[in-house]
Amino acid sequence: MARPKRKIAEQEHIDADILIIGGGTAGCMAAVEAKRLNPKLKVVIIEKAHIDRSGCLAGGMNAINVYLHPGETPESFTRYVRWQAMGICREDLTLSMIKEVNPAVKRVEEWGLPVLKDEKGNYSRRGKWNVNINGEALKLILAEAVAKSKIPVINHTVATNFILEGNRVVGAFGFSIRENKFYIIRAKATIVATGGASGIYLPNNPGDAHHTMWYSPFNTGAGYAMGIRAGAEMTSFEMRFIALRVKDIIAPTGTLALGFGAPQVNAKGEQYMKTRYAHLGGEGAPTPIRVYAPTQEVKEGRGPCYLDTRHLSPERVRELKASYLDMYPQMTLYLAANRIDPSKQPIEISGTEPYVVGGHCQAGYWVNENRKTTLGGLFAAGDVAGGVPYKFVSGCWAEGIIAARAAVEFAGANKHGKIGATQVKRELERVYTPLLGDKKADGGLRPKELEEKLQKMMDEYAGGISKFYEMDEKRLLVARRTLKKLKKQAKNLIAKNLHELMLVHDVIDRIDVAQVLVEHLIFRKETRWPGYQTKLDYPELDDENWLGFVNSRRDSKTGKIKIFKVPYEQVVPGDRYKP
Amino acid sequence: MAIVIDKKTCNSCGLCAKLCPGDLLALNPKSKKAFIWDNSDCWNCLVCVKHCPVGAITLKLPKSIAPYDATLTPEIRKDKIVWTLIDSDGKREKFEIKRKAVGGA
Numbered sequence: 001m002a003r004p005k006r007k008i009a010e011q012e013h014i015d016a017d018i019l020i021i022g023g024g025t026a027g028c029m030a031a032v033e034a035k036r037l038n039p040k041l042k043v044v045i046i047e048k049a050h051i052d053r054s055g056c057l058a059g060g061m062n063a064i065n066v067y068l069h070p071g072e073t074p075e076s077f078t079r080y081v082r083w084q085a086m087g088i089c090r091e092d093l094t095l096s097m098i099k100e101v102n103p104a105v106k107r108v109e110e111w112g113l114p115v116l117k118d119e120k121g122n123y124s125r126r127g128k129w130n131v132n133i134n135g136e137a138l139k140l141i142l143a144e145a146v147a148k149s150k151i152p153v154i155n156h157t158v159a160t161n162f163i164l165e166g167n168r169v170v171g172a173f174g175f176s177i178r179e180n181k182f183y184i185i186r187a188k189a190t191i192v193a194t195g196g197a198s199g200i201y202l203p204n205n206p207g208d209a210h211h212t213m214w215y216s217p218f219n220t221g222a223g224y225a226m227g228i229r230a231g232a233e234m235t236s237f238e239m240r241f242i243a244l245r246v247k248d249i250i251a252p253t254g255t256l257a258l259g260f261g262a263p264q265v266n267a268k269g270e271q272y273m274k275t276r277y278a279h280l281g282g283e284g285a286p287t288p289i290r291v292y293a294p295t296q297e298v299k300e301g302r303g304p305c306y307l308d309t310r311h312l313s314p315e316r317v318r319e320l321k322a323s324y325l326d327m328y329p330q331m332t333l334y335l336a337a338n339r340i341d342p343s344k345q346p347i348e349i350s351g352t353e354p355y356v357v358g359g360h361c362q363a364g365y366w367v368n369e370n371r372k373t374t375l376g377g378l379f380a381a382g383d384v385a386g387g388v389p390y391k392f393v394s395g396c397w398a399e400g401i402i403a404a405r406a407a408v409e410f411a412g413a414n415k416h417g418k419i420g421a422t423q424v425k426r427e428l429e430r431v432y433t434p435l436l437g438d439k440k441a442d443g444g445l446r447p448k449e450l451e452e453k454l455q456k457m458m459d460e461y462a463g464g465i466s467k468f469y470e471m472d473e474k475r476l477l478v479a480r481r482t483l484k485k486l487k488k489q490a491k492n493l494i495a496k497n498l499h500e501l502m503l504v505h506d507v508i509d510r511i512d513v514a515q516v517l518v519e520h521l522i523f524r525k526e527t528r529w530p531g532y533q534t535k536l537d538y539p540e541l542d543d544e545n546w547l548g549f550v551n552s553r554r555d556s557k558t559g560k561i562k563i564f565k566v567p568y569e570q571v572v573p574g575d576r577y578k579p
Numbered sequence: 580m581a582i583v584i585d586k587k588t589c590n591s592c593g594l595c596a597k598l599c600p601g602d603l604l605a606l607n608p609k610s611k612k613a614f615i616w617d618n619s620d621c622w623n624c625l626v627c628v629k630h631c632p633v634g635a636i637t638l639k640l641p642k643s644i645a646p647y648d649a650t651l652t653p654e655i656r657k658d659k660i661v662w663t664l665i666d667s668d669g670k671r672e673k674f675e676i677k678r679k680a681v682g683g684a
Contacts, residue, residue, distance in 0.1 A: 049600045058600040059624040112679035136660050140681045156602065177602055208581070208619045209641035211601075217622055218601045248644040322674045325662050329651060330623040330640060336666035337645035499602055499616055 009175065009182040009432060011424075014154075016044040017411045018404075019187035021159045021172055021223065023047035024055035025393050026382025027193035028142035029104065029400030030407070035149040037408045045153045046174050046185065048194075048502075049218065051143045055195055056216050056383075057393070061135035062255065062326040063126050064115075065392040066101055070122070074098045077129070078572045081390040083579040084286045085239070086529050086541070088549070089362060090387030091571040096369050097388055100398035105131065108397065111145050113138060127258040136326045138393075157183060158502050159194070159222060160431050162230045163419050164556075168376030169230065170417025173427045177498045182428060188414050189377050189407035192365070193400065196241075196357030196383040197221025197513050199451065199506070202459035202466070203353045204250055212330075214243055214250045215355045223384040224356065224364070225509035228516055231556040233366040233374040235386040235549050235566070237513075238520035240354035240532045241361040242469060244291040246307075247350040251331035253307060255323050256347060257283070260316065262307040264290075265346060266297045271308075281579075287360075291351045292531030299468050306346035317343050351531070353455075353465055356513055359383040359391040361532065363517075366551055366566075370406035371399055374553075377410060377417075379403040387549075434495045434504045444494030447503035450486065454511060457482050462518055463534065472536040476522045483515045516552055516561060523563045524550050581621030581641065582628065586612045588635035595627035595636060629653045629660075 018034050020027045023045045034043045047054055068077060078094045109115045116124035116132040124132040146153065156178045163171040163186070171186040198215040211217040228234065244253050256262040263283055264273050273283045273293055280289050294305035312320065320342060324331040335342065358364030364386030365373045373380050380386075381399035388395060436444070458464055461479035463471035490508050495501040526542035527535050549566040570576065584595075591611040596604040601622060603615050613635070615621065628636045637650060647667030654661045655678070662674040 049602060050598050053598045053624075053626045053630075054600050058622070058626050112681060114677045114679065134677045136676065137678050137681050141679055144681050205641070205644060207641075207643065209643050211620050211622050212641060212644060213622070216600065217620070249640075318672070318674075321664070321672070322676060325653075325660075325674055325676060329625050329653070329662070330638070332662075332664060333638065333640060333649055333651040334645055336651070336664055337640055337647050337649035339647060339667055499605075502602060 009180045009428070012181055012183050014044060014183065014185045015042070015416065016185060016187045017041040017189070018043045018407050019172060019185050019190045020045045021190065021192045022055070022194040023051040023143070023146065023153055024193060024195055024382065025057055025142070026396040026400040027191070028146050029397040030191050030193060030381055030404040031151045032145050032149050033401045033404035034408050035151055037405065038412070041408065041411060043151050044185065044187070045146065045151060046157050046159055046172065046183070047153055047155050048158050048222070050155045051146065051153045053139055055219065057139040057142070058216070059328055060326050061138050061393055062133060062323050064105055064131040064133055064394045065254070066098070066129050066390065066394045067105055067123065067131045068098060068102055069125060069129070075572045079574055080128070080579045081388070082572070082576055085362065085389040086286060086288060087543070087576040088528065088547070088568065089389055091569065092369055093367070093387040095571065096402060097391065097395050097398045100401050101394045104397035104401060105394050108141065111141050113141055130258065134326055154183065158505060159226065160505060161427055162190070162226055162375070162378065163423060164230055165417040168417060169378040170419065172226070173431070175431050175501070177502050182431065184419065184424060186416050186419060188411035188416055189379065191379045191381060191403045191407050192223045192227065192384055193380070193382045194223030194384050195219035196355060196359065196363070197224060197510060198353070198355050199455065200356060200458055200510055200514050200517065201353040201464045202455040204350065204465060205248065212248070212250060214245055214252060214352055215357065219383070220506040220509055221356060221513040222509050225512040227365055227373065228512050228554050229556065230375060231553055232378070233551055233553045234516060235364065235366040235551045236362040236520070237356060237517045237552070238524050238533050238550055239361040239363060239389065239529055240517070241357050242291050242354050242531055243352045243360070244294070244349055245352050246331060247348040249331055249334040250352060251324065251328045251334070253349060255320070256307045256309060259323060260309065260312060260320055262309045262347070264294060264305060264349070265308045266302040266305050268302060270302070272297055272302070288529040288532045294349055295351055295468050295531060304348050306348050308346045309342035310344065310346060312343045314343060317341065351465065351469065354463065354469065354532070356517060357383050358386050358388070359396055360389065362386050362389040371403035372406055377414065379407050431505070434493045435498070435501050436494050436496065445489060445492040447493055447495065447500060447507045450490060450493060451507045451510070454486055454507065454514060458514060462521060469531050470534045470536050471521060473522060476518055479518045480522065483511060483518060486511050487515070516554065519552060519561045519563050520550050581618045581623060581639065582615060583637045583639055584613050584615070585635045586610070588633050589613050590633050590635070592632060594630050594632065598626050598630055600624060600626060625653060629655055
């Protein structure tokens with residue numbers, strides 16, 4: 001089929017000292033910090049949606065989940081994270097992150113975030129590391145801080161690839177989803193902060209409810225994909241994140257379990273965490289176990305499983321509903337629209353689709369303590385950065401601060417790179433070829449069709465929900481082969497308009513992420529994280545051979561993914577399997 | 580079903596199209612009224628509902644996960660957000676929650 005001619009996009013050239021890709025939790029904080037350190041620098045944010053309400057924080061937050069309360073230390077936190085992550089995390093990164101967390105929370109409180117206090121004026125605790133907040137407007141607060149720092153934000157613009165000069169990132173390309181405009185942004189230093197990836201696997205709900213999910217369905221792994229294509233070293237993709245959530249509405253359960261003391265029960269009323277998983281910590285077992293356990297209960301015929309809320313008084317139920325309004329208001333609506341009274345009826349739970357996300361698990365760029373990636377001039381912060389599996393909102397702020405410091409220093413010591421004309425031409429072609437203009441696209445491969453194919457295949461062959469998250473090498477090899485085919489098919493993708501062009505690049509990025517993920521899943525021949533990474537052919541944890549990180553690098557010329565082990569470095573003494 | 584836009588009430592301000600985190604909303608070039616590209620892509624995050632200055636947008640959860648009609652209406656006031664929840668039996672509850680006075684958008 002001959003492709004009709006389309007209008008050539010207008011090219012907009014921008015020069016920045018520091019470019020920040022993604023105006024979310026980490027990106028906003030990084031931008032403000034960079035500007036604070038050196039007000040003379042030109043800091044620019046490129047943002048896929050609108051900075052006021054984009055990304056994971058769109059709906060708000062009701063708690064800060066990483067905070068050092070009195071009596072805790074960076075070391076005690078690192079021990080906790082290491083145990084949570086089944087004995088493996090980047091201890092150096094965890095330590096450097098946690099040291100920045102409390103000042104970051106303080107700063108956001110000064111920007112106007114209502115933080116709840118106890119009678120003595122201390123932050124109100126919810127669990128060991130958590131602070132209660134009224135965070136409905138959290139994203140607006142961060143965006144306001146960016147605006148007050150006079151940082152230009154290029155909204156509604158999708159970053160597509162890094163601009164490279166040899167092994168150094170000298171900026172990034174992007175396209176507007178509002179006008180026919182292609183951005184060529186040159187930067188002395190770049191911070192990638194795009195978030196993680198949902199939508200790699202078949203989600204919990206079909207059809208009209210396919211985006212009724214917890215992690216932002218608009219976080220499509222762009223930052224990972226850009227790094228993968230540029231040959232950056234990535235780590236720990238095999239540690240997928242499967243969240244324990246309220247079934248169907250996929251609402252967070254921390255509010256129920258930590259905030260309202262609801263234990264897990266199966267259909268027989270047994271509190272299985274306390275019995276079958278006592279040796280791993282019972283109700284307080286590591287996060288992977290808390291989702292592995294109910295999955296096993298269902299698989300072995302003792303489901304459905306619930307969080308038992310029947311001890312709650314009517315007043316507490318009201319508090320519970322209010323609590324969700326600050327973060328996930330659709331949960332409060334869900335209860336009302338299903339006639340569920342949590343004081344009479346327990347709340348059914350399930351695992352989510354597997355996400356790739358560095359803020360809850362540790363998939364992401366391999367970085368050093370300054371959050372510098374293996375590419376020159378490129379720093380990573382937040383969900384897209386690897387190694388720290390217990391980051392959440394305040395940890396993303398901390399990483400934004402650390403990355404900003406390093407980027408400011410790098411931008412001060414380096415000049416702008418050169419941008420080759422061939423590189424621009426190639427990227428223009430790659431970005432806009434699928435765009436055919438309205439009404440001319442019938443008959444081609446639409447992004448949703450390829451997305452569904454990818455998700456179904458990953459579900460079946462790479463351990464999705466329908467397979468109780470279990471996988472084996474034979475099926476993973478099928479996934480590897482199929483992804484190669486999907487990558488070829490992606491060349492036939494077409495878009496009717498700029499919104500759909502974004503969806504085209506979303507699915508292209510997701511396939512690149514899925515390829516690296518499958519290689520990581522094949523490579524680690526043990527079961528390190530039950531549930532997150534259950535290998536039926538290697539069911540045991542094997543410290544002798546697999547205590548360490550699985551890292552990878554895609555050759556940007558041949559496209560071949562090189563995968564290798566990196567040894568573990570223990571910094572904080574003690575038993576790695578104890579908190 | 581995800582959001583329902585009352586075309587009569589919509590004042591064509593475009594705030595919903597500006598703020599939707601998934602770029603799912605736009606203004607119809609002819610009628611200038613807001614529409615959603617694909618209702619099934621909605622994340623149910625309520626951002627458009629909260630920011631609509633004329634209350635033209637309502638969130639309806641997909642029927643496959645929430646079969647009965649219930650409504651949740653946010654109203655941003657200066658330093659708080661007021662939520663009205665009406666469950667499927669018509670029972671009404673109000674919640675007032677502290678919030679920084681930040682307009683946004």
